[in-house]
Amino acid sequence: MNDSPAAPVVLDVWCELQCPDCRLALGDLDALRERYGDRVELRLRHFPLEKHQHSFAAAQAAEEAAGQGAGWAYAAAVLARTDALGARGEEVLVEVARELGLDAEELDTALVDGRHILVVDTDHAEGKAIGVRGTPTYEVGGQLLDASRSQDGVRERIEEIVDGLLAS
Numbered sequence: 001m002n003d004s005p006a007a008p009v010v011l012d013v014w015c016e017l018q019c020p021d022c023r024l025a026l027g028d029l030d031a032l033r034e035r036y037g038d039r040v041e042l043r044l045r046h047f048p049l050e051k052h053q054h055s056f057a058a059a060q061a062a063e064e065a066a067g068q069g070a071g072w073a074y075a076a077a078v079l080a081r082t083d084a085l086g087a088r089g090e091e092v093l094v095e096v097a098r099e100l101g102l103d104a105e106e107l108d109t110a111l112v113d114g115r116h117i118l119v120v121d122t123d124h125a126e127g128k129a130i131g132v133r134g135t136p137t138y139e140v141g142g143q144l145l146d147a148s149r150s151q152d153g154v155r156e157r158i159e160e161i162v163d164g165l166l167a168s
Contacts, residue, residue, distance in 0.1 A: 006039075006166075008038060008039050008040055008041040009036075009039065009040045009041070009140065009141070009162050009165045009166060010040075010041050010043060010140070011032070011040055011041065011042050011043065011138060011139070011140045011158065011162070012043045012045045012138065012139040012140070013025075013029065013042055013043065013044055013045060013136060013138055014045045014046075014047040014123075014127050014132045014135055014136060014137040014138070014139070015044055015045065015046065015047065015075065015135050015136050016046070016047050016048050016049050016052060016055045016058075016059075016135040017048075017055060017058035017059060017061075017062060017075060017078045017079055017082075017085070018048075018049075018052035018054055018055040018058055018082050018085050018086060019049065019052065019055070019079075019082065019135045019136070020082055021134075021135065021136060021147070021148060021151070022079055022135050022136045023079040023080065023082055024151060025136040025147060025151055026076055026079060028151060028154065028155040028158075029042060031155060032155065032158065032159070032162075035159070036162065036166075039162075039166060040162055042072070044062065044066070044071055044072060044075055045123045045126070045127060046059035046062070046063075046119070046120045046123040046124060047123065047124055047127045047132055047135050047137070048120065048124065049134070049135065052086070053086075053089075054085050054086065054089050054090065054092075054093075056120060057089075057090050057093060057111055058078055058085060058093055059116075059120040059123075060110060060111055060114070060115075060116040060117060060120055061074070061078070061090075061093040061094075061096075061097070061107055061110070061111060062074055062075050062078065063110075063116035063119050063120065064097075064106065064107045064110040064111075064115075064116060065097060065100070065102055065107065068102045068103060068106070068107075070100050070102055073100060074096060074097065074100060074102070077096045077099065077100060078092070078093065078096050081096065090108075090111060093107065093111070094107060094108050130144060131144055132144070132146075133146065133148065134146065134148025134149070135148055136148065136151075138154065138158060140158055140161050140162060140165075141161045141162075141164070141165050143161055145157055145158065
């Protein structure tokens with residue numbers, strides 16, 4: 001008899017941290033976390049869009065924050081400041097790190113030395129390869145759900161897929 005817990009279902013969340021629609025998706029992500037706990041692993045995947053000039057830096061900063069143990073908390077805090085990020089740029093990314101108690105100087109250094117560029121570029125390329133066109137877009141159980149135009153019904157569809165995966 002196998003008593004080990006099943007591996008969690010992976011939900012990739014293709015996100016752009018200067019995207020107002022991604023900010024709106026946070027409520028759905030919180031509801032999914034509450035419903036499934038550790039049975040679902042939410043993975044932040046980066047898909048910076050050219051129309052937002054600070055989104056690539058924000059993705060790199062989120063990777064540094066993840067390395068410091070605060071990936072999703074950092075992403076949510078940056079998404080809460082999309083207007084400030086658009087207006088003031090990278091200084092907002094450092095401010096958020098400081099507010100969350102992260103090593104803000106190290107985060108700033110990571111933006112300068114580019115240590116996370118490869119991860120962000122790889123995420124973007126993988127997203128394009130599977131058909132991600134905008135953010136937020138979700139991938140779970142081999143199904144791509146584009147919520148870049150509307151979040152309506154997306155969480156319910158994710159729940160249907162996850163429930164099916166967990167039941168199998």
